[in-house]
Amino acid sequence: MGINTSNPSAALDIISNGNTLGTKALEVNNSDNSELFKIHNNGNTGINIGTSSPTDLWHVKTDIKHENLPVLSSPYSPLAVDAAGAAKVKPTSTQYFYFKRSSSFGNFSLYNTNVYTNIPFPAGSDVQGNTAGFGFGTDASGTVNAQSVSSISYLTIPEPGVYLFEMYQTAYCNGLPTTSSNTGQVAINTLFATAGNGSSVYSTNTIFRDYAIARRNASGGIHVNSYAYANPQKLVVAYQSTAANEKVALFVNYAGGDSYSTQSCFMNQPNGSDNYGYLIVTKL
Known part of the structure; x- marks a missing residue:
């Protein structure tokens, strides 16, 4: 018909x-x-x-009444309704940022708890993926916990949400320490700090503390160069961003124990590793 x-x-x-x-x-x-x-x-x-x-x-x-609906599997999200009231099902993708450092970073001192050294994560070939859309920038000068710091490399989080930051790198210092304590270690802080969009005033959100083990060479054997071994420096933070384009920057600073007043410390490449450290961020 x-x-x-x-x-x-x-x-x-x-x-x-x-x-x-x-x-x-x-x-x-x-x-x-x-x-x-x-x-x-x-x-x-x-x-x-x-x-x-x-x-x-x-x-x-x-x-609308639904019965016996099938369970959707990846890469599809459950049925949802947008702001206009339209019900939609669409593919989802994991939003992440992955940085793998290909060269050494260093020449800093570890002797003063009020001195902060920025850990850079610049744009370039070391960025292995960035579906989260993180931005990159550098503050020529700024403050961290009211202490002056120059050339602060930062990341911007484009949209509010909860993000899991996971960083791993290793630290060492050349030669004998400037001063020695009875600990036989150097206590090193890794700081996760944030600032608002357009601000260069950073405040600490989270601190992870690790220790450099004394009297070891790069292979772990006892040696007169006390801190040449690759000592892990870790940071894991679940951070809730509440405004667009918040800034995140990471720092290391001295926490106690033996010290190096000269710029003799570095983030190095552990034996058997193909990188000098990494940062992985996942939007939860």
């Missing part, structure tokens, strides 16, 4: 009588002549929306 067509291609074939957005191919009314169901020329279908035109492929007013 064909309606508005002399050559039906189905048991019931209806052709719209026009090509405007308001043209309907099919309309069903109740006994009071109120529209219950309609299909417009553009394919949008409306149920119980009155005389309004459907604004999406499937436009329904009031409740």
Whole structure:
């Protein structure tokens, strides 16, 4: 059977009588002549929306009942409704940032708890992935916990959310320490600090403390160069960003024990590793 067509291609074939957005191919009314169901020329279908035109492929007013729905598997997200009321299912992707350092970073001292050394994570080939859309920048000068620091390399978080930061690197210092304590160790802080968009005033959110083990060479054997062994420096932070383009910067600073007043300390490449440290950020 064909309606508005002399050559039906189905048991019931209806052709719209026009090509405007308001043209309907099919309309069903109740006994009071109120529209219950309609299909417009553009394919949008409306149920119980009155005389309004459907604004999406499937436009329904009031409740819908679903039974025996299948469970969706990756890469699809569960059914959700956007701000306009449209129900949608779309592929999802993990938002992450992955930085793997390919060269040494260092020449800093470890002797004063009020001195902070920035850990840089610049844009470039060391960025292995950035689906989270992190930005990069450098503050020529700024403060960390009210202490002055120059050339602060930072990352910007483009949108609010909860992010898991995981950093790993190793530290060592050349030669004997400037001063020795009875600990036989150097206590080193790794700081996770944040600043608002447009600000260069950083405040500490989280501190991780690790210790450099004394009297070891690069292979771990006892040696007169006390701190040449690769000593792990770790940081794991779940951070909730509450505003767009918040700034994040990481620092190391001296926490106690033996000290190096000269710039004799570095982040190095452990034996057997293909990198000098990494930072992985995942949006949760």
